[in-house]
Amino acid sequence: MLSERTAFLIFSVIALIGAVNVITRRHPVHAALWLVGTFLGVAGLFLTLGAGLLGAIQVMVYAGAIMVLFLFVILLLNLDAPPDEGLSFARGASLLAAVATLALIALPLARAPELRAAATPESPVADASAGQVANVLFTRYALPFEVVSLLLLIAMVGAIHLARRPRRDETV
Amino acid sequence: MTALLAAGIAVTTALAAPPAAAEPAWLMLIKVLVAFGITMTIVPLLVLAERRVSAWMQYRVGPNRVGIGGSLQPMADLVKMLFKEELRPDGVPPFLFGAAPAIAAICSLSMMAVVPFGGTLELDGRSIPLVVADADIGVLAVLALSSIGVYGITLGGWASNSKYSLLGGLRSSAQMISYELSLGIALLGVLVVSGSFESGSFRLSEIIRFQAESGAWNVLRLPLGFALFTIAVFAETNRLPFDLPEAEPELVGGYHTEYSSMRFGLFFLGEYAAMVAGSSVIVCLFLGGWHCPWLATEAVVGPGGALVQVAVFLAKVLAFLFFFIHVRWTLPRLRYDQLMKFGWTWLLPLSLLNLLWAGAHAALGWF
């Protein structure tokens, strides 16, 4: 079996390579497929963190449903690779801003000694098995849980309304 | 190719295996080989059975020239397939075009990794669960793999650079997303009545153990759920009456129109392996897995008992596969809008109803 560190390295490399390709591939289908790779890598990272349930859900929901939906839309619109997008001035400036934001996140991470030497106990206090997650979900987080279900309903209604072809007699 | 498939199974196994159940690597390897071998034996048998049963149902003879009663026909088909020219249409992305069938095949073969072929074998003072990966997330792994399997078909359709293939790929992605919902919700019902949520584990082996110990299979508890799950599995495996992605009269060959030779063979293998995996999962969830009421099989047995359990399990799977074939040659194909309408307006509400029923079943403490 792989040691946990090796697994971590493999999965994070998969996730990062996927992410780089998502934002650099011109063809949307290729970007979507690399994103699936990233999701699988992150699912692997969840496994190394002992969150098997979340890993499975990540694969099912992200890779299995969300990305299939993306692909479906790309295929439905029959999109081809667009002409070179190029970097305009505004885009260059925003890229700089993005890098600055990233640096703002990364710098404290790299410098905080207590984070680098973060307490890493030999074994987790408890695990994130399905039963444990369910306990938390239906007691401590019961209210957010209900709110999320409402959110899903609203999203569903909204999506149907937006994607519906408007009838002849009504204006958009 | 075989190496590729074996690698797929090995990877899934390595990922799905809980670190606690540290089994020696050789034992793991044997299990992988046995599960792989059983699946790869059933698939050609299934291809043959499909042709013979359809012939029987249509009152004709069917292939009976190669081997005794046509028993070597799958071999002949394989040889034919191997020697066919490997065609690749112009303007296709080579990597994706080749990867799509492999994804389809690997995903359906890997599903067998979490299916228990029997209970626990007691051998040399070592208890060996007769399942490749007795993973905590067992059933979820099946769902996850089946949802990844969609990519094989969708990509195959897209990468072929052909209108018919693209339509086939589009249909399959829409169909599979729609029916996966009902599949998942029907599955939730099983988990509720089997007490998987109390134990917090989704192992298929524990669902079977529950059925064996209570003496009643889940199909008795959830007849509606059984029907819904079976219908959804038919849709997920693209079998008639839901084989819209490859509907011949409309789409030529659907997503595999442009595929030939072993690439086509991989798609074919993936489809039949998905049928085997689908029936195995149905047998485990609803039909008691290796449990047989008259044989009073125990969960932990010696070698003889293990053989009986595996035989019982395989007999059930084969019987269910016969049902698959029978349905294919009995029912006509649905129209695409009918398929979608049925999935969303009937199957989904009914599976929610089934979940309510399962909840009542568990709350009121029926058998």
Next chain:
Amino acid sequence: MAPQSWYLIVSALLFGLGIVGFVTRRNSLVMFMSVELMLNAANLVFVAAARDHVPARGSACALFVIAVAASEVAVGLALVLALFRLKKSVDSDAVRELRA
């Protein structure tokens, strides 16, 4: 066991790549994908940070994020479809009616 900070660094990198993708790409579908990258990075932080405390809570929070992501994608893709119907393009620069 890999130290927590490693996970945080991977997550920060994923998040950064998401930002870069979101601001530099014009294809609205790829912009959405970049948003998904950022959400995933957030999930990773939740789970990694909870590992040494109460792991189940981290998973629960990540579940909420996944649900939010799912609803966001449903609405977002519907918007893209509507945009495509209007402009025959998914380029985010195609929508500039409000620009003076």
